[in-house]
Amino acid sequence: MHHVALIASDYARSKRFYTEVLGLPVVHEQYRAERQSYKLDLQLPDGTQLELFSFPSPPARPSFPEACGLRHLALRVADMAASLRLLAAHGVVAEPVRTDPVTGASFTFIADPDGLPIELVGPVPGP
Template sequence: MKLKQVHHIAIIASDYARSKAFYCDVLGFTLLSEAYREARDSWKGDLALNGNYTIELFSFPNPPARASGPEACGLRHLAFAVEDIDDAVAHLARHGVECEDIRIDPYTQRRFTFFTDPDGLPLELYQQ
C-alpha cells in the first residue's frame, strides 16, 4: 500500500454553528458544502484550506466528551503551518482566542504555540 496524502480530518462539534464560525471566520477555512442529515439529526460541513478539502465538520446530538489534554491517548493535536506566528497569534487574540506562550522546537529551531477550538480540541501553529 502506498498512501498519497491525508484526505481529510473529521471533527465532531458540540455546537456546529459555533465551530463552523471558528474554523471559517477565525481560522480562514472555506465552507465548500454542507448538509443536514435529518435521520441522524446531524450537520456535515466540508471545509477547505487554500482550496484543498481538509476538514469534515460534524454535529451529533449530545456527543460524549473526549479527553483532549496534550498527553491523552489518541490524536494529540492538529497543527497548521504559518509564515508569521506573531501575526497569527495576534489575529487569534483579536478574535478572543488565547494561545500558550510561543516556544521553540529544540530539534528544528522553529517557533510554535498551542490553542484550542471551541470544544477544547488542541490546535497548534507552527512557523515554517
C-alpha cells in the first residue's frame, strides 16, 4: 500500500493529533488556494503515507464505526502498554485491550479528532 487519505473537519486539530500525539513525521505540506484545502503527507514507519486533507465544510461521518467506506485505520505498535501510556498522556482514551482469537495479537481502538476509528495492533506474545 502506498497511502491512505483522510479528510479532517478541523485541519489544525487533526494535524496536531497525527504529528504530536501519534508522532508521524511530516513529508510535505501545501495549501491549495484554488481548493481552499490543505494537503499534509505524513510518514509511517514502514514507508506508507497518510494524506491528511482539509476541505471547506466536509460532511460528517454518517455512523460509527460501520459507515460505508474506510472502516478503520490499523497501526502496528511495538509495545501496546507503552503506546497506551503515551496516548493517555495526551488525553486519548482507548477501548480495553483485547486479544484476536485467530492471530493471538493484542488490539484496541482509539479515535482521531473526527471520530475515525484507529486500531492499534500489538505483537503476538512470545512463548
